Amino acid sequence: MADTGEEYVLTKKTVAFHNDDRSAWVIVDGEVYDVTLFMEQHPGGAEVLKEHLGKDVSDLMRGMVDGTEGGHGHSAYAYKLLSKYHVGSIAGVDKYGNEILDGNIDPVTGEQIMDWGKPILPQVGRLGDKYCTWIHSFPTADHTVKMFQNDTLENLTKCPWYIPLLFWIPIIVGCLGFYFKTQTVDPLLFLELAFGGHIFWLLFEYSLHRFIFHMKTTGFVMNIIHFLIHGHHHITPMDANRAVFPPVPALIVGGPIWALMHKTLGVRIAYPILLGFVIGYLVYDMTHYYIHFGDCDNSFLKNQKSRHIHHHYLQPNINFGISNPLFDVVFRTLARKE
Ligand SMILES: [Zn+2]
Ligand SMILES: [Zn+2]
Structure with a gap:
């Protein structure tokens, strides 16, 4: 990711695109990390990382494989190292961990963010500091927006x-x-x-x-x-x-x-x-x-x-x-x- 100092709220679908060594992202506990530059330094080798790119590796980091212990856990130092590569957080996950596919649902409150049937301009105004996150997190091909009532x-x-x-x-x-x-x-x-x-x-x-x-x-x-x-x-x-x-x-x-x-x-x-x-x-x-x-x-x-x-x-x-x-x-x- 180009270093412009920005962080994003991302969906699991978006992270899944970053699944090879040209752009390698992983999810750990709801946070997204770009590990492209870290792969060659991974103590276990770059190869073991490859099959997990674009995926949630929270359990693997804790040494869990298919819900049971048996893998190799990671130290606090490993988590600290990972924090250097943070690019954003996962949105659209409800309290049970299920992905919410409709990006118009607020992941925290579970409510509709926008009422597409009503003029959208006052609604985007009222989004305040959540506006930039909303605009870049939830592109939708299904809607044309209604700007004005008139x-x-x-x-x-x-x-x-x-x-x-x-x-x-x-x-x-x-x-x-x-x-x-x-x-x-x-x-x-x-x-x-x-x-x-x-x-x-x-x-x-x-x-x-x-x-x-x-x-x-x-x-x-x-x-x-x-x-x-x-x-x-x-x-x-x-x-x-x-x-x-x-x-x-x-x-x-x-x-x-x-x-x-x-x-x-x-x-x-x-x-x-x-x-x-x-x-x-x-x-x-x-x-x-x-x-x-x-x-x-x-x-x-x-x-x-x-x-x-x-x-x-x-x-x-x-x-x-x-x-x-x-x-x-x-x-x-x-x-x-x-
Ligand atoms: Zn643009
Ligand atoms: Zn365009």
Whole structure:
């Protein structure tokens, strides 16, 4: 796991994915440990650990095999050593130790966390400091969330995948027309600046996803804002009407960038950079939609899909690049296991 200092509430199903020496997790007394780096140092050898990866080893640690004594117990020092590798705790286990498959059940109180039939925004606001745990622990493919009671407001939160294309392509064409009419064009410089704008977008996409979309919120208003911009996509990743970034928030984010570059760099330099930037944004939006809902039969898209699914269902604190893994590699947030 990339060391970002975060811990998660996880299900047994999630831990079971981490079952080989590229990503080796175990459960001990309801806590989850990433023992990937410890395997080679295990006094009993790495081999004996392998068949237990992704599983609950609480009994084995106590020297119990199939409910009876007979194995090899572990010392207090072994437990202390293990604590270094703690990544999170198990959720969804009731008082009898049975796994609760519906992730919308609070593992402590046994009550429903969300009433899916009612508008969800006030409910996420009221979750307070439990919001971040809830949003990353219980992705569900079965629900589309109802944000508002009012149907008009509700429809404004939806955006079919083709809307960004219909909105941005005429703007790109109009700006290019203006550029070629008013500027002396050096084709090589134009391409270099557009390429630079594209790399700038990739850094922007990575930073936005890592630091804004995944910021920790606890207050009523901030939980609602976070849910509107990214939280809803983590709780309902397969909601096809909310999988692209709609034009209005894109304008709110992009407008100041356009104004600043236009003013400081002038049309000749700024427009090719902005072209590379906006094309990067459209590629990002379409790639994101396609890796959720398309077939992805070429190897690049297959890899991006695998990384993004890992981000959604296993470790939301890594794999932030959607259209390209470049900055995940640079900042060392690319998952080891794919
Ligand atoms: Zn996604
Ligand atoms: Zn995310």
